[in-house]
Amino acid sequence: xxxxxxxxxxxxxVAVPYLWLMLLFMVxxxxxxxxxxxxxxxxxxxxxxxLDPSAGWSGFQDFLGELDFENFVWLTQDALxxxxxxxxxxxxxxxxxxxxxxxxxxxxxxxxxxxxxxxxLMMLVILPFWTSFLIRVYAWMGILSQExxxxxxxxxxxxTAEPLTILNTNTAVYIGIVYTYLPFMILPIYATLEKLxxxxxxxxxxxxxxxxxxxxxxxxxxxxxxxxxxxxxxFIPAIGEFxxxxxxxxxxxxxxxxxxxxxFFSNRDWPVASxxxxxxxxxxxxxxxxxxxxxxxxxxxxx
Amino acid sequence: xxxLTWFNATSLTLGFAFLYLPMLILIVFSFNASKLVTVWAGxxxxxxxxxxxxxxxxxxAWVTLKVGLASSTLAxxxxxxxxxxxxxxxxxxxxxxxxxxxYAPLVMPEVITGLSLLLLFISIGLDRGVFTIxxxxxxxSMCYVSVVVSSxxxxxxxxxxxxxxxxxxxxxxxxRSVTLPIIAPAxxxxxxxxxxxxxxxxxxxxxxxxxxxxxxPIKIFSSVRLGVSPEINALSTIMIGIVAVxxxxxxxxxxxxxxxxxxxxxxxxxx
Amino acid sequence: MxxxxxxPWADPNEKPLIQFRNVTxxxxxxxxxDDLTLDIFRxxxxxxxxxxxxGKTTLMRMLAGFEAPTEGTITLDGKDISxxxxxxxxxxxxxxxxxxxxxxxxxDNIAFGLKRSDMSRDEIAARVExxxxxxxxxxxxxxxxxxxxxxQRQRVALARSLAKAPKLLLLxxxxxxxxxxxxxxxxxxLMDIQEKTGTTFVIVxxxxxxxxxxxxxxxxxxxxxxxxVDTPDRIYETPNCVYVADFIGDVNxxxxxxYPAGDDRVSIEWAExxxxxxxxxxxxxxxxxRITFAIRPEKVAICRDRPEDLPNAVRGRILDIAYLxxxxxxxxxxxxxxxxxxxxxxxxxxxxxxxxxxxxxxxxWTATAGVVLTQ
Numbered sequence: 001x002x003x004x005x006x007x008x009x010x011x012x013x014v015a016v017p018y019l020w021l022m023l024l025f026m027v028x029x030x031x032x033x034x035x036x037x038x039x040x041x042x043x044x045x046x047x048x049x050x051l052d053p054s055a056g057w058s059g060f061q062d063f064l065g066e067l068d069f070e071n072f073v074w075l076t077q078d079a080l081x082x083x084x085x086x087x088x089x090x091x092x093x094x095x096x097x098x099x100x101x102x103x104x105x106x107x108x109x110x111x112x113x114x115x116x117x118x119x120x121l122m123m124l125v126i127l128p129f130w131t132s133f134l135i136r137v138y139a140w141m142g143i144l145s146q147e148x149x150x151x152x153x154x155x156x157x158x159x160t161a162e163p164l165t166i167l168n169t170n171t172a173v174y175i176g177i178v179y180t181y182l183p184f185m186i187l188p189i190y191a192t193l194e195k196l197x198x199x200x201x202x203x204x205x206x207x208x209x210x211x212x213x214x215x216x217x218x219x220x221x222x223x224x225x226x227x228x229x230x231x232x233x234x235f236i237p238a239i240g241e242f243x244x245x246x247x248x249x250x251x252x253x254x255x256x257x258x259x260x261x262x263x264f265f266s267n268r269d270w271p272v273a274s275x276x277x278x279x280x281x282x283x284x285x286x287x288x289x290x291x292x293x294x295x296x297x298x299x300x301x302x303x
Numbered sequence: 304x305x306x307l308t309w310f311n312a313t314s315l316t317l318g319f320a321f322l323y324l325p326m327l328i329l330i331v332f333s334f335n336a337s338k339l340v341t342v343w344a345g346x347x348x349x350x351x352x353x354x355x356x357x358x359x360x361x362x363x364a365w366v367t368l369k370v371g372l373a374s375s376t377l378a379x380x381x382x383x384x385x386x387x388x389x390x391x392x393x394x395x396x397x398x399x400x401x402x403x404x405x406y407a408p409l410v411m412p413e414v415i416t417g418l419s420l421l422l423l424f425i426s427i428g429l430d431r432g433v434f435t436i437x438x439x440x441x442x443x444s445m446c447y448v449s450v451v452v453s454s455x456x457x458x459x460x461x462x463x464x465x466x467x468x469x470x471x472x473x474x475x476x477x478x479r480s481v482t483l484p485i486i487a488p489a490x491x492x493x494x495x496x497x498x499x500x501x502x503x504x505x506x507x508x509x510x511x512x513x514x515x516x517x518x519x520p521i522k523i524f525s526s527v528r529l530g531v532s533p534e535i536n537a538l539s540t541i542m543i544g545i546v547a548v549x550x551x552x553x554x555x556x557x558x559x560x561x562x563x564x565x566x567x568x569x570x571x572x573x574x
Numbered sequence: 575m576x577x578x579x580x581x582p583w584a585d586p587n588e589k590p591l592i593q594f595r596n597v598t599x600x601x602x603x604x605x606x607x608d609d610l611t612l613d614i615f616r617x618x619x620x621x622x623x624x625x626x627x628x629g630k631t632t633l634m635r636m637l638a639g640f641e642a643p644t645e646g647t648i649t650l651d652g653k654d655i656s657x658x659x660x661x662x663x664x665x666x667x668x669x670x671x672x673x674x675x676x677x678x679x680x681x682d683n684i685a686f687g688l689k690r691s692d693m694s695r696d697e698i699a700a701r702v703e704x705x706x707x708x709x710x711x712x713x714x715x716x717x718x719x720x721x722x723x724x725x726q727r728q729r730v731a732l733a734r735s736l737a738k739a740p741k742l743l744l745l746x747x748x749x750x751x752x753x754x755x756x757x758x759x760x761x762x763x764l765m766d767i768q769e770k771t772g773t774t775f776v777i778v779x780x781x782x783x784x785x786x787x788x789x790x791x792x793x794x795x796x797x798x799x800x801x802x803v804d805t806p807d808r809i810y811e812t813p814n815c816v817y818v819a820d821f822i823g824d825v826n827x828x829x830x831x832x833y834p835a836g837d838d839r840v841s842i843e844w845a846e847x848x849x850x851x852x853x854x855x856x857x858x859x860x861x862x863x864r865i866t867f868a869i870r871p872e873k874v875a876i877c878r879d880r881p882e883d884l885p886n887a888v889r890g891r892i893l894d895i896a897y898l899x900x901x902x903x904x905x906x907x908x909x910x911x912x913x914x915x916x917x918x919x920x921x922x923x924x925x926x927x928x929x930x931x932x933x934x935x936x937x938x939w940t941a942t943a944g945v946v947l948t949q
Contacts (some may be wrong), residue, residue, distance in 0.1 A: 027422035109314040125322070131326070142536075242413065
């Protein structure tokens with residue numbers, strides 16, 4: 001149908017991003033998988049076996065023979081990793097629920113605000129997203145510390161006599177996650193609430209619902225897809241979070257992202273770090289698939 | 304009927320206070336005269352001065368800027384190509400794998416992306432530095448660009464491209480003279496997104512930077528781990544300021560463009 | 575009228591401009607076009623008419639080059655066009671959405687195709703001016719598409735697709751987005767332009783009135799097949815099957831068995847206790863064959879007393895009256911349960927109308943008023 005030159009151009013347009021992602025996404029991941037099956041060694045690089053291309057096919061067979069699941073067995077035996085995985089899940093679940101609790105009323109308020117306010121409100125929600133993540137987490141360090149603003153405020157109001165220890169606890173991690181991921185929760189919920197036809201609520205009122213009943217029977221079910229999308233958008237990155245637990249959490253805050261980082265940079269145990277990464281990814285596959293399915297359903301419903 | 308009830312007003316006020324108070328406090332205390340960041344001791348701009356004299360910070364900022372410009376530009380080119388392939392490419396071998404590779408980095412924890420890229424660079428013997436950070440940032444931000452651009456391409460009336468072909472354009476010519484000008488706003492916002500992601504990234508840069516190159520987030524992180532400092536507050540204020548000015552300008556410009564378009568259409572109806 | 579003289583399809587020496595030869599198009603398991611053969615002649619205004627999903631748009635996209643036939647050949651001026659990419663075909667298309675380039679002015683939209691030919695700058699300017707003049711948009715040359723009204727956009731799209739003087743112009747539901755009044759005006763404008771430029775037009779539409787108004791010939795399509803190709807009057811007066819009769823205009827359909835009644839006529843047994851309908855079939859009909867008798871409402875006369883001069887007369891009761899201003903349609907229920915529609919022109923004021931609800935009336939029609947459909 002098209003000329004030779006166009007076909008070549010078409011191939012290039014496909015091939016360049018394809019190869020780029022192959023080389024810098026798939027291949028590295030294969031390497032992680034391979035190293036997770038290798039053994040730790042005091043050398044550079046700090047693992048064996050390494051593939052020696054000069055040994056040919058038999059070298060490759062030897063190489064395969066030396067791979068094993070030792071690191072994964074190790075992960076199941078050392079309680080640290082179990083606890084880290086479970087506590088990551090727990091922190092992610094709790095902070096997702098908290099984000100929903102904080103985010104829904106804001107999204108609801110935005111959707112019911114006068115029309116001329118809404119673009120501004122929208123911008124105010126998006127603005128923090130463009131601001132450095134690191135800085136937003138850092139801002140809480142000064143607020144949550146022993147002599148920080150929150151404690152000053154609480155003692156000034158007389159709610160507590162002694163300063164509370166919040167920084168370097170899981171509570172601080174929850175606050176940090178809620179704060180940084182709030183826009184991800186608000187935006188999808190706002191999108192569904194904004195599309196909601198106001199006459200539906202009038203119809204509900206006309207049929208005898210009070211405002212609260214109308215909310216639970218009409219608004220809440222119709223905003224479900226936005227709530228689900230928002231929850232996944234918070235939950236998925238929260239599990240692998242590293243910056244928040246390392247700045248706001250304490251030494252007892254176990255999150256898998258932090259464990260991986262320390263395994264790699266402090267212990268230099270690359271095989272175990274790789275195995276941790278492989279398992280983290282396997283844990284994430286389920287929510288990611290569920291999220292995709294929710295999006296798919298949403299798209300189909302809109303057609 | 305959209306009324307602002309007391310409930311909505313309260314949730315909006317509290318919500319936005321929660322979003323903005325921490326940053327506001329940060330900004331206010333960057334002008335604090337005292338080294339203690341929680342006790343106000345009078346107005347001063349001394350920390351900005353210190354910041355500007357701090358060579359390490361300036362170097363890191365320069366590295367960050369270089370990485371950001373290079374990776375976001377590269378990511379925009381690759382991401383736009385990828386988006387075009389995804390939306391218009393039809394069927395080709397490995398299409399599912401391709402779209403998987405586009406979406407996976409969006410949900411991939413940064414620690415894994417960083418770790419895997421580092422292991423790649425070591426195994427092929429690539430010296431780590433600015434170049435490797437650019438490669439890493441391009442890889443994950445091209446996926447964001449491609450999502451932004453492909454959502455524009457999906458809503459784009461395909462018959463406009465067909466009209467160009469019908470009027471004698473080759474496919475490449477049609478892309479250059481019709482598609483690209485129309486999707487330009489999405490491409491630009493894709494670039495901005497890629498640039499911000501690059502400026503912002505700590506984890507992936509930490510893995511792929513090596514000792515020779517330090518970006519601003521790496522520098523901030525290492526000094527923040529030791530505690531709060533007014534110098535970092537000053538730096539944060541500058542960064543927040545730049546972003547705020549940028550985003551507000553962009554939204555005002557687009558608002559004006561929309562208003563002008565509406566006025567033009569009004570004119571068309573009455574002529 | 576020019577149309578009555580213009581009939582290249584009736585001339586065996588005339589070579590068609592476009593020939594579809596056994597063209598089939600499949601999308602996966604779905605057959606969009608099913609073994610279709612069709613000729614379109616030079617200077618024709620040819621309409622493809624059918625419900626959505628009947629394959630008419632696919633047919634047009636194959637002419638433009640956006641789809642390739644799975645089987646069969648399409649020739650333009652005797653040459654197979656399948657290997658020619660869209661940008662090299664001497665065929666232009668006016669898109670349903672108009673597909674105007676939003677970032678270019680009206681002028682640049684019209685000049686777009688010309689700039690991709692070997693015309694000089696001055697020639698392009700002259701040609702664009704000529705096109706602007708043709709569609710009366712000289713004043714709007716510098717506007718962007720979103721700065722003009724829907725009707726003006728439609729005219730820009732038309733001018734743009736005609737600017738390169740294509741051998742064939744394809745129009746995909748060109749008037750679908752316009753309101754009724756503007757649509758009717760534009761239909762005549764289109765016919766005018768077609769006649770002036772002498773270009774062959776192929777129009778895709780689902781609006782039967784539009785097809786009947788503009789086209790020299792109409793192809794009625796269904797499920798990827800052409801059911802009937804004919805001039806608008808013949809499509810209306812002598813449909814070749816129930817589908818066409820029902821699709822175009824309003825029609826009464828009565829099923830029955832036909833028996834010869836002398837003089838090339840048949841008598842149709844259609845209900846117990848009712849006299850047979852006397853009709854004149856176009857061809858021979860087997861005795862006792864199952865047929866459908868189709869008659870247009872305006873060919874059914876309605877009267878108070880039995881019409882003695884008509885071979886067909888049935889008695890019924892008025893069930894409903896649809897008053898449409900210029901005409902009224904009476905729905906008359908027969909004792910057999912059939913409901914027959916009869917139309918009369920309202921040439922008198924409403925107060926003088928002779929029939930009302932529940933009135934007992936007679937319906938009558940001549941032996942040649944309806945058609946006998948064997949399929």
